[in-house]
Amino acid sequence: MKDPRRLCPGCMNEWAKPDQACPVCGFIRNKYERAARWLPLYTVLERKIMIGKVIGEGGFGITYMGWDLNLEVRVAVKEYFPMGLATRDTGQGRSCAISALPGVRRDNYRQGLEKFMAEAQNLSRFYNLSGIVSVRDFFFANDTAYMVMEYVDGVTLGSYLKSHGGRLSEQEVLALFHPVMDSLKTVHAAGIIHRDISPDNIMMTKDGRMKLIDFGAARFAGGDNERSLTIILKHGYAPAEQYQSRGNQGPWTDVYAICATMYRMMTGEVPPGAMDRLHEDTLKEFKELGCKVSTQTSYALLDKGMAIRVQDRYQSMDELMEGLYGTGRGKIRRRKKLTEKQKRLYIGIGAAAGALCAGLLFWGILQAVLPGRAQLPAGAAAGADGIGTAGAGTAGGAAGAGQDGAGASGGAGGSNGSAPNGNTQAGAGASGQPSVDWKALEQLSAEELSEKQVQAKAAADGFAAAGWHLLSRKADGTVTGGGANHSGELDVGNWQDIASLSTGPGHTVGVKTDGTAVATGDTSDGKCAVDIWKNVVQASAGGTMTLGLHEDGTVTAAGSNAMGQCDVSGWSGVVQTAAGENHSLGLREDGTVLAAGDDSAGQCGGVQDWSGIVRLAARGNVSAGLKEDGTVVLCGETDAMQDALSWKGVADLSLGDGYIAGLLANGQVVTAGDTGCLGAGTAGWSDIAAIAAGEGSLFGLRA
Numbered sequence: 277m278k279d280p281r282r283l284c285p286g287c288m289n290e291w292a293k294p295d296q297a298c299p300v301c302g303f304i305r306n307k308y309e310r311a312a313r314w315l316p317l318y319t320v321l322e323r324k325i326m327i328g329k330v331i332g333e334g335g336f337g338i339t340y341m342g343w344d345l346n347l348e349v350r351v352a353v354k355e356y357f358p359m360g361l362a363t364r365d366t367g368q369g370r371s372c373a374i375s376a377l378p379g380v381r382r383d384n385y386r387q388g389l390e391k392f393m394a395e396a397q398n399l400s401r402f403y404n405l406s407g408i409v410s411v412r413d414f415f416f417a418n419d420t421a422y423m424v425m426e427y428v429d430g431v432t433l434g435s436y437l438k439s440h441g442g443r444l445s446e447q448e449v450l451a452l453f454h455p456v457m458d459s460l461k462t463v464h465a466a467g468i469i470h471r472d473i474s475p476d477n478i479m480m481t482k483d484g485r486m487k488l489i490d491f492g493a494a495r496f497a498g499g500d501n502e503r504s505l506t507i508i509l510k511h512g513y514a515p516a517e518q519y520q521s522r523g524n525q526g527p528w529t530d531v532y533a534i535c536a537t538m539y540r541m542m543t544g545e546v547p548p549g550a551m552d553r554l555h556e557d558t559l560k561e562f563k564e565l566g567c568k569v570s571t572q573t574s575y576a577l578l579d580k581g582m583a584i585r586v587q588d589r590y591q592s593m594d595e596l597m598e599g600l601y602g603t604g605r606g607k608i609r610r611r612k613k614l615t616e617k618q619k620r621l622y623i624g625i626g627a628a629a630g631a632l633c634a635g636l637l638f639w640g641i642l643q644a645v646l647p648g649r650a651q652l653p654a655g656a657a658a659g660a661d662g663i664g665t666a667g668a669g670t671a672g673g674a675a676g677a678g679q680d681g682a683g684a685s686g687g688a689g690g691s692n693g694s695a696p697n698g699n700t701q702a703g704a705g706a707s708g709q710p711s712v713d714w715k716a717l718e719q720l721s722a723e724e725l726s727e728k729q730v731q732a733k734a735a736a737d738g739f740a741a742a743g744w745h746l747l748s749r750k751a752d753g754t755v756t757g758g759g760a761n762h763s764g765e766l767d768v769g770n771w772q773d774i775a776s777l778s779t780g781p782g783h784t785v786g787v788k789t790d791g792t793a794v795a796t797g798d799t800s801d802g803k804c805a806v807d808i809w810k811n812v813v814q815a816s817a818g819g820t821m822t823l824g825l826h827e828d829g830t831v832t833a834a835g836s837n838a839m840g841q842c843d844v845s846g847w848s849g850v851v852q853t854a855a856g857e858n859h860s861l862g863l864r865e866d867g868t869v870l871a872a873g874d875d876s877a878g879q880c881g882g883v884q885d886w887s888g889i890v891r892l893a894a895r896g897n898v899s900a901g902l903k904e905d906g907t908v909v910l911c912g913e914t915d916a917m918q919d920a921l922s923w924k925g926v927a928d929l930s931l932g933d934g935y936i937a938g939l940l941a942n943g944q945v946v947t948a949g950d951t952g953c954l955g956a957g958t959a960g961w962s963d964i965a966a967i968a969a970g971e972g973s974l975f976g977l978r979a
Contacts, residue, residue, distance in 0.1 A: 278348060285317045285328035288343045288350045303329065312365045313357065314338060315372055320345070321417050325353055325424060334490075334828060336388070342424065344412075350427040351412060356392040356420045359829050360849015360864045361385040374420045380887065381866045389421055396423040398468055407459030408488045409479070428489065430482050433537070434475035443544035446569050450600060452486045453538060459488070460534075461593040464527040471525065473533035474513040475540060511775060511789055512536055512546040516584055519551055519734060527592045534596065535581030543567050546789070549775070551734055553584055556751055576600045708957020710944045717906070717925025720941055725906050725925060728941040729890055732928035732966060737776040739977050740784075741930075741968035742817070742895075746975050747784060749774050755786060759970075765797035780817035780855070781971070787815050793824060803835030818855025818894070823862075825853050831862055841873030856894035856912075863892045869901065882911025895931035895969075902929050908938065919948035932969030939967045945976055 284291040286303025297304045308329060310316065315338075319327040328341030331352065342353035357364070357374060361381045364374045376385035396414035403410045413424040430436075437443065444452075456478075460470070470477075470488065477490045515532035517524050536547050543565045548558045559578060562569040576590075576599030583589040590596045720728075738749030745759030745766055755768040755777060763782040771794060774786040783797030783804055791811045795804035803822045806815070809832060814825040821835025821842055829849045833842035839858045847870050852863040859873035859880050867888045871880035877897040886909055891902035898912040906925045910917055917936045920929075923946060928939040935949030937958075945958040945967055953972035965979035 280320075280326050280343060280345060281318065283326075283328075283343060285341065288328060288341060312367045313363070314366070315340065315355070316366055319372060321353075321422060322415055325351065325413075325422070327353065337392075341427070344424070350429075352409075352425045352427045354423040354425065356389055356422070358385060358388050358849070360866055361388065362420075371418075373418045376419075381868070384866055392423070393421050395468070396421070398466060399423075399463075401466070402459070402463060405459035405462060407456035407486065408463065428479040428481060428487055430480045430487075432476055433478040433480055433486070433541075436480040437475065437541065437544075443567070444541050446542060446567075446573055449538050449541045450573070453534070454597075454601070456486055456488055457534065457593050457597050460527075460530060461597075464530070464593060469525065469527060470530050470533070471518065472510070473530055473537060474510045475537055476510070478537070511549045512540070514550060515586075515589075516550040516554065517586055519730065524586055528586055528589050531581055531590050531593065531596050532583075534593075535577045538577055539582070542569060547582065549789070550584060552751060552753075557584070558751065573600060708959040709946055710957075710959045710961065712940065712944055712946065713942070714924050717941060720906070720925055722904075725927070725941055726904065728927040729902070729904075729906075732939055733891060735966035735977060736928055736930075736968070737814075738774075739966045739968050739975075740777055740779040741970040741973065741975050742779045743781045743971050744973070745779065746968060746970065746973075747777060747779055748977075749777055749786075753789065757784075763798040767796045776814055778815050778817040778855075780822075781819055783817055783822070785815040785817045785822050787812050787824075791827065795822065801836035805834045814852060816853045816855040816860075816894075818860070819857035819896075821855060821858075821860070823853040823855050823860055825850055825862075829865070831860075833860065839874040843872045844870075852892055854892040854894035854899075856898065857896050859894065859897070859899070861892050861894050861899055863889055863901075867904070869899075871899070877912040879912030891928060893929050893931045893936075896933065898931055898936075900929055900931055900936055902926055906941065908936075910936070917949040920946075923948075928967065930967045930969040930974075932974060933971040935969070937967050937969050937974050939964055939976075943979070945974075947974065 278290060282291055282294065283289065284298040284301060284303050285305070285308070286298055287301035289298070289300045291298055294305060305317070308317065314330050315327045317328065321327065324345050326343040326345060328343065330338060331341050332339035336356070336358050338355045338357050340353045340355065342351040344351050362374045362376050362385050364372070366372055376382040393414060396411055400411040400414065402408065403412070409428055410426045411423055412426060415422055472490060473488065477488065479487045479489055481487065513533045513536045515529055517529060532550070539547050543562065545565065553559060559582065561578070562574050576596065580590050580599055581596055590599060740747050743760060743765070745757060745761065747755055747757035747766070747768065749755050753773045753775070755771045755774055757766045757768060759766065761767070765779060765782055765784045768784060768786070771786055773789045775789045777784065777786045779785070783795060785793060785795045785806060787793050791813070793806040793809045793812050793815055795806045797804065801820050803820060806822055806824060809824050811827045812824045813827050816823040818835070818841070821833055821837075823844065824832045826832065829851065831844040831847045831850050831853060833844050835842060837843065841858050841860050844860055844862065847862050849864045849866070850862040850870065851865050854861040856879060857874070859871060859875070861883065862870040864870060867890070869883040869886045869889055869892065871883050873880060874897070875881050879894075879897050879899045883899055883901070886901050888903045888905065889901040890904045893900040896913065898910070898914055898917075901909045903909065906927075908920045908923050908926055908929060910920060916934060920936050920938060923938050925941040926938045927941045930937045935947055935951045935954070937945055937947045939945055943963045945961045945964050947954065947958060951957070954974055958974070958976070961976050963979050964976040966977040968975045
């Protein structure tokens with residue numbers, strides 16, 4: 277029997293000289309940097325599992341190298357540890373027990389713990405399936421739960437592809453995936469879906485087999501799972517229904533992700549995000565990318581496996597396998613353009629910023645932002661096609677903001693700054709509030725309201741305003757803008773592959789589809805120093821700093837820290853950030869809010885008691901929160917904005933200079949605060965999908 281203390285914690289091979297580097301894996305004990313929340317090396321659980329080094333950590337748990345003392349084999353041990361719901365400090369000989377945080381977070385922790393164990397119990401029944409990592413054991417300890425799994429000696433599929441030229445042949449991909457699909461058939465039949473399939477969650481063993489890992493990870497979230505979607509979902513691999521609160525998910529959800537992964541393996545390219553495909557399907561054919569793929573496989577993967585709408589997609593692994601491996605010859609794929617009616621239908625289920633901004637045109641932005649002036653687009657007649665004092669038009673016009681932004685003059689739409697066919701309502705509004713049926717908004721079901729909030733969030737990720745400028749992300753991942761360009765905040769003409777963007781008074785930040793970030797504009801205080809960031813899913817541009825939200829729920833910052841606004845390195849479990857002039861906000865997955873920085877007006881201290889928040893906004897010395905019930909909470913310099921506290925059915929909000937705007941679930945827009953700069957108001961606005969507030973202007977994007 278091996279002496280456990282003579283085993284290397286990095287690989288569990290025998291270690292003759294533990295004071296030196298392991299000759300097998302190179303592990304050096306005294307250089308192992310252990311976080312206080314991690315279990316110490318050589319911890320023994322339930323007298324049967326010894327803990328080694330950490331080999332993975334996510335928003336819901338920690339995975340360790342382990343050693344089964346009874347069977348004398350290496351194992352992987354997953355510990356339930358949801359970031360943001362629990363804490364532990366094992367330093368200086370302290371207890372290994374996990375402490376759930378108080379209040380609603382404790383309840384969410386317990387719910388998640390029960391789900392974790394139920395998932396482990398279900399998966400343990402599939403011990404002999406060759407295509408997934410098997411669960412050997414599961415148990416409670418340290419006020420949490422553990423899942424003991426087979427250890428896969430290999431590399432992730434992503435790493436494997438990098439070392440094999442970036443892509444594989446059709447025949448190789450089909451052969452590798454067959455046992456995975458076959459295993460998923462059995463698992464799906466038991467009512468379990470993975471919901472997080474991607475190259476990062478697939479292991480390639482040393483003997484050339486493929487195994488799916490982290491099964492059911494998306495189910496480990498406690499409480500409201502939908503609030504943590506920004507962490508869980510992987511761009512390009514998650515289907516449209518996963519971006520919806522209460523979306524219709526099932527085996528077809530895994531079908532999409534499997535096909536997207538196979539597409540990546542055959543082409544070397546990550547497919548465009550499902551939400552980006554809603555308005556115009558930009559998924560490239562295999563032949564466009566120089567890949568030799570049969571008609572049968574192409575049809576099965578692109579037309580049926582990656583169909584945007586659930587009802588058009590294969591409904592099961594059986595159907596997918598029949599399409600890929602069956603006797604049918606498949607069909608020739610013909611891409612059809614969507615009609616305007618179909619576009620509106622697709623957008624209605626949760627269109628992303630790219631979809632909504634594909635035809636965005638800026639008309640006379642310089643004129644539109646002048647305080648107190650309500651301008652019509654050149655040549656437009658009042659009242660035509662919904663054009664009131666705010667101006668509107670039809671989607672998909674050809675002139676205007678197709679150019680790469682605007683210079684200091686601010687003209688951005690066709691000749692003389694006009695764009696007769698634009699779909700941006702820009703304006704100039706003030707006391708002209710719309711007539712709102714508040715009773716109807718109050719009667720919206722929680723499901724209906726949640727869906728509207730998800731749609732608005734997706735649209736707003738690519739529609740941003742601040743100061744005297746406006747920017748929008750286009751469907752092809754480029755960015756266009758207009759207005760004042762005093763510090764270079766509109767110098768975005770060469771940006772590509774942008775997934776989301778944020779702009780502050782003097783600088784703009786974009787998050788790319790590969791998780792990196794770019795910035796332009798005022799570089800003082802170092803707030804544009806974001807080029808070294810990785811695994812970023814969202815950024816917030818403030819007055820003196822920039823915040824970056826990482827995929828694992830942690831936050832980083834660049835810029836001035838004179839008032840502690842960049843003290844965010846200890847944050848975890850965050851799903852959205854917001855940046856004011858000198859204060860930072862972080863929305864946690866449990867609906868509570870973190871704050872750092874200037875609290876002179878109570879803009880930080882006032883958020884400590886907030887709960888049930890689904891969206892944050894910050895501007896100047898103001899913090900605003902949108903609750904899941906459609907109401908608004910405020911703190912900071914908000915005396916003039918108190919009318920917003922009576923709003924109902926709010927889908928999104930945006931803070932301007934001294935005022936707040938609310939996008940209602942019915943597509944109307946209301947404002948509260950110092951709105952004298954907004955001229956004729958928003959009374960004529962309708963069918964709005966996103967809003968963006970600037971210093972003296974408010975913009976609305978029509979669906």
